[in-house]
Amino acid sequence: MRFPAVATVKLVVGTLPSWRRHIPTALLIAALAVLALALSGPRTTVSTPIGSASIVLVTDHSGSMEATDVLPSRLDAAQRAAHTFVAQLPSAARVGVVGFSTQPDTVQAPVTDRAPVLSAIDSQSASGGTDTGDALALAMDLLRQGAAHGPSAIVLLSDGAANLGRDPIAVAGTAGQQRIPIYTVALGSQDTTIPDPTGFGAPIPVPPDPALLQRIADASHARAFTAQDQGRLNGIYKQLGGQLGSVRHTHEVTASFALAALALLIGAAVAALRWSSGRIP
Amino acid sequence: MSRVALAPPVARQGPGALPNEVIDALDLGVARRAMRALPGAHAMPRAGAGTELAQLRVYQPGDDVRHLDPAATARTGVPHVRLHVPERALTTWVLVDVSPSMAFGTAERLKADVAEGAALVIGRLAVRRGGGLAAATFGAGPAHVLRPRSSRAALAGLSRLVGEGVAPDGHSEPDALARCLLRVASVARLPGLVAIISDFRDQQAWLRPLGVLRARHSVLAIEVGDPRERELPAVGRLALIDPETGQRVEVDTSRASVRERFAALERERGAELARELRRLRVDHVELSTGGDWLLELGKRLR
Numbered sequence: 001m002r003f004p005a006v007a008t009v010k011l012v013v014g015t016l017p018s019w020r021r022h023i024p025t026a027l028l029i030a031a032l033a034v035l036a037l038a039l040s041g042p043r044t045t046v047s048t049p050i051g052s053a054s055i056v057l058v059t060d061h062s063g064s065m066e067a068t069d070v071l072p073s074r075l076d077a078a079q080r081a082a083h084t085f086v087a088q089l090p091s092a093a094r095v096g097v098v099g100f101s102t103q104p105d106t107v108q109a110p111v112t113d114r115a116p117v118l119s120a121i122d123s124q125s126a127s128g129g130t131d132t133g134d135a136l137a138l139a140m141d142l143l144r145q146g147a148a149h150g151p152s153a154i155v156l157l158s159d160g161a162a163n164l165g166r167d168p169i170a171v172a173g174t175a176g177q178q179r180i181p182i183y184t185v186a187l188g189s190q191d192t193t194i195p196d197p198t199g200f201g202a203p204i205p206v207p208p209d210p211a212l213l214q215r216i217a218d219a220s221h222a223r224a225f226t227a228q229d230q231g232r233l234n235g236i237y238k239q240l241g242g243q244l245g246s247v248r249h250t251h252e253v254t255a256s257f258a259l260a261a262l263a264l265l266i267g268a269a270v271a272a273l274r275w276s277s278g279r280i281p
Numbered sequence: 282m283s284r285v286a287l288a289p290p291v292a293r294q295g296p297g298a299l300p301n302e303v304i305d306a307l308d309l310g311v312a313r314r315a316m317r318a319l320p321g322a323h324a325m326p327r328a329g330a331g332t333e334l335a336q337l338r339v340y341q342p343g344d345d346v347r348h349l350d351p352a353a354t355a356r357t358g359v360p361h362v363r364l365h366v367p368e369r370a371l372t373t374w375v376l377v378d379v380s381p382s383m384a385f386g387t388a389e390r391l392k393a394d395v396a397e398g399a400a401l402v403i404g405r406l407a408v409r410r411g412g413g414l415a416a417a418t419f420g421a422g423p424a425h426v427l428r429p430r431s432s433r434a435a436l437a438g439l440s441r442l443v444g445e446g447v448a449p450d451g452h453s454e455p456d457a458l459a460r461c462l463l464r465v466a467s468v469a470r471l472p473g474l475v476a477i478i479s480d481f482r483d484q485q486a487w488l489r490p491l492g493v494l495r496a497r498h499s500v501l502a503i504e505v506g507d508p509r510e511r512e513l514p515a516v517g518r519l520a521l522i523d524p525e526t527g528q529r530v531e532v533d534t535s536r537a538s539v540r541e542r543f544a545a546l547e548r549e550r551g552a553e554l555a556r557e558l559r560r561l562r563v564d565h566v567e568l569s570t571g572g573d574w575l576l577e578l579g580k581r582l583r
Contacts, residue, residue: 002450004382004482005510005547006523006530012542013532 024272031264038257047246053151054110055089055244056096056139057082057117059124060158063101064206066126067159069192070229075126078157078187081233082121085155086114088241096142097121100135101128102164109142132158133166136182136216140175153244154182155237156216161209168212172219181222183244184213185236189228285422289446290384290391296398297390303575304405310582311406314499314564315371315474335364371473372429373407373414374465374498375400377443378479378505380420380457381524384447387509388571395505395574396478397443402578403476403501404439408432414439415469419461420479421448426464453525455485462490469498476501480510481554483525492561500563503578504554507570511547513540 003009059082065075086095092112097120099106108120136156143152154175162168175182186208193203210226217224227233337353340360353361377400383393400416407414414435416427427438458479465475475498494500513519513534520531534540551567558565566581568574 001519001521002385002524003509003521004385004480004507004524005543006521006526006528007483008543008546008550009513009521009532010528010530011546012539013530 024268027264027268027271031261031268034257034261034264038254038261042253042257043250044253045248045250047242047248053090053093053153053244054096054143055093055153055155056098056110056142057085057121058098058100058135058139058154058156059121060130060132060135060156060160061099061101061124061126061128062130062160063127063197064130064160064188064194064204067188067192067194067206069189070187070227070233073126074159074187075124077230077233079121079124080230081157081237083118084234085237085241086117086121088238089244090246093244096139098135098139098142099124100131101126103131104135104138107138107142109145129164130158130160130162131165132156132162132216133168133171134164136168136171136175137166140171140178140180143180144178151247152180153222154180154220155185155240155244156182156213157185157187158213159186159188159208160206161212168216169219172216176220180220182216182220183222183240184217184224185233186210186213186224186226187228187233285448285452287379287421287445287448289444290393292384292386292391293446294386294390294394296394296401297575299398299401299405299575303579304402307402307579307582308406308409310579311403311474311501314501314582315373315412316499337361337363371407371412372469372471373403373412373473374429374469374475375403375407375414375416375439376461376465376475376477376479377416377418378420378458378477379418379445379447380454380483381448381450381452382480382482383420383505385510385524386507386570388507388569390570392480392505392507392570393447395568395570396503398574399478399503399505399568399578400443400476401436401440402575403478404436407474408435413473416442417461417465418442418445419457420454421452421457422454424457424461424464426468428468450524451527453483453527455483456487458484458487459490462487462494466490466494466497472497472499474499474501476503478503478505480505483523488557488561491563495561495563500561501566502558502563503566503568505568505570505574506551511551512544515540 059078061075065078066073070077089095094110094112095114095117096110097106097108097117098104099120106120106124108117111117136154139154143154172182188206188208190207192207193205195203210224214224225236227236337350338361340349340362344362348362348364350361350363377396383396384391386392386394404414404416408431411431413429413431415429416439418425425442427442430438469475475494477500481504491500515534517535518531518533520529522529532539555565566578568577
């Protein structure tokens with residue numbers, strides 16, 4: 001419509017920014033895009049916790065665990081990391097502990113109550129040799145007792161070669177057949193020594209044995225980790241805790257995409273009526 | 282700049298009836314305004330005796346003996362002379378706006394029709410008593426100027442000039458009025474009356490040339506407007522286009538705040554125009570396309 005006083009009208013209307021006119025079109029295009037995505041059948045992977053998982057923490061507390069290459073000492077770091085691990089697990093998962101040095105000595109069957117588990121972890125002290133194989137066998141027995149209830153796993157933390165007892169590789173092979181993964185964590189750095197326990201003599205080197213632990217993990221179809229400081233150890237345990245207690249499965253989310261497209265369409269209509277000239281572009 | 286082809290606007294109504302009696306009533310008002318242009322009472326070429334009595338005084342040696350008043354002389358025994366207001370033959374200039382914004386009107390007629398009527402009225406009054414009439418249009422390319430002529434020839438030229446119409450849409454000239462005023466100031470040597478008939482919209486920087494013109498002439502500014510230009514009606518969403526610049530704007534007139542703000546801005550614009558014209562001591566008449574413009578013109582010029 002012809003109108004000579006358009007300059008005045010522009011002053012009146014001037015505050016409405018011109019980008020607002022494009023909002024309805026933008027929303028419409030967004031709605032179409034979301035609709036097209038919805039048609040492609042989107043799926044998402046969600047982790048849901050399994051209440052019935054059983055996990056046994058097998059922790060080495062041999063004499064070499066008092067080395068201080070992992071501050072404050074390897075054993076302290078391991079205990080703290082174990083606390084982190086237990087905290088990460090879903091509350092319905094069952095946790096057990098096997099602490100070993102010359103032989104497995106601290107045993108806690110998998111239970112849901114965390115207090116006995118934590119006290120079992122804290123009660124260990126560093127002395128003795130490393131009998132990995134027997135500890136693993138004991139852990140498998142504990143799991144077999146409660147086997148009817150869902151998936152199981154073993155987390156082995158050790159810092160040295162197995163120098164006593166059964167061959168841990170063979171035990172790991174059996175675990176692999178029974179579908180019990182043994183995740184291993186090799187703790188410590190290569191050039192560490194501890195002072196001679198008798199007080200006389202040279203310091204004793206206590207390097208970790210990541211190769212052995214890798215073989216154990218491979219035999220049982222699980223993963224091996226190495227840690228040289230508290231932070232990394234915590235990180236590994238956190239990851240394991242989150243992973244072991246839950247299972248990932250995918251499900252379709254087409255419905256929510258379609259709803260989003262509908263909301264955008266309604267938004268486009270409302271915006272067109274309000275800001276545009278009443279035409280839906 | 283090339284000349285733009287003028288055409289009478291599509292909705293042209295014509296200025297309406299121009300009865301002679303009404304025009305006669307306007308005569309004195311316009312003449313008085315024109316007289317104000319003249320400095321002092323010194324004689325000028327082509328000055329003639331008027332009919333209006335200025336004073337009746339005692340005869341001084343040197344007065345024209347033809348002006349002796351017999352009745353006063355007989356009454357008092359002393360010779361008296363009768364002196365009249367000298368009437369000069371003035372040239373009246375009529376400047377008419379033919380920009381595209383004049384072809385707009387929502388009441389009885391277009392602004393261009395009112396402008397045409399006002400120009401014809403001023404023209405008819407100007408040619409009385411031997412005055413000269415000149416005209417110019419602005420807003421459509423270079424100003425079309427009619428040089429001063431007298432009586433019927435001038436009137437015929439003027440009515441042909443304003444009958445040509447207005448410029449087509451899209452022709453925008455913000456300095457048209459300023460240039461026309463400067464042109465008239467350079468051409469019009471003798472003091473006279475200059476009547477500017479326009480809507481005074483979309484024009485810039487014309488106050489200074491107007492001041493230059495006012496220094497010598499008596500100026501009458503006739504502002505033609507439309508009621509809808511002052512107030513927007515509540516008719517919902519409108520898409521408005523400026524006829525001169527082609528600018529487009531969308532406005533929701535159903536909102537009272539929008540209408541009020543528009544009316545306030547227009548009032549402000551009109552008040553500022555009136556203030557500036559008053560400052561230059563230019564007579565300001567506002568005509569509207571609704572109502573009887575001739576009546577309004579008569580009222581204001583009386």
